[in-house]
Amino acid sequence: GDSVTQMEGPVTLSEEAFLTINCTYTATGYPSLFWYVQYPGEGLQLLLKATKADDKGSNKGFEATYRKETTSFHLEKGSVQVSDSAVYFCALYGNNRLAFGKGNQVVVIP
Amino acid sequence: DTGVSQNPRHKITKRGQNVTFRCDPISEHNRLYWYRQTLGQGPEFLTYFQNEAQLEKSRLLSDRFSAERPKGSFSTLEIQRTEQGDSAMYLCASSLIGAGVSDEQFFGPGTRLTVL
Numbered sequence: 001g002d003s004v005t006q007m008e009g010p011v012t013l014s015e016e017a018f019l020t021i022n023c024t025y026t027a028t029g030y031p032s033l034f035w036y037v038q039y040p041g042e043g044l045q046l047l048l049k050a051t052k053a054d055d056k057g058s059n060k061g062f063e064a065t066y067r068k069e070t071t072s073f074h075l076e077k078g079s080v081q082v083s084d085s086a087v088y089f090c091a092l093y094g095n096n097r098l099a100f101g102k103g104n105q106v107v108v109i110p
Numbered sequence: 111d112t113g114v115s116q117n118p119r120h121k122i123t124k125r126g127q128n129v130t131f132r133c134d135p136i137s138e139h140n141r142l143y144w145y146r147q148t149l150g151q152g153p154e155f156l157t158y159f160q161n162e163a164q165l166e167k168s169r170l171l172s173d174r175f176s177a178e179r180p181k182g183s184f185s186t187l188e189i190q191r192t193e194q195g196d197s198a199m200y201l202c203a204s205s206l207i208g209a210g211v212s213d214e215q216f217f218g219p220g221t222r223l224t225v226l
Binding site: 045090093096 | 201213
């Protein structure tokens, strides 16, 4: 079935550092891809999405490009802030539901 | 538009008791989904409705679980004879599916269930 794999472990980095979170997927067809963010004590919020190959989703300084050839949708931000500390989930939409990765906790230190 | 709401936000119950959660989706949305999220994991699909029809249930949804969306608006998720393994965050999401409309799902804040 459809699945999403995110890199293992939390990510800790200093303010203004470059952030990358890896995400790869397995799916039949060409699913839509998403990044969701969960801030402490809050619900899941859509961060960005891409619906077809080579699309780039972007929002709040975050970007991710739908790469069909490598089945990847890596999340990047050039300069993180303390307020970016959260859990980030990669997801794909297929077979009438979202399939999520395990999530990565990002901690940004001032 | 007040977004997706869920009640209660927290529920503590003893093993063997029944619990019921409610989800109110965004008003014009025709699809409603339930997911379960355990600590350190991403949400896992449980079931979804299109209007009032329950179209699919995951194998995760045992016979002790039942969901309804009686008038195609709010939904309830009931767990009978709760077990400690049912402890999790239960998430509801809604979306508008149709021609020219995206598959974006909007999530509620979740109901955290603790079974003692």
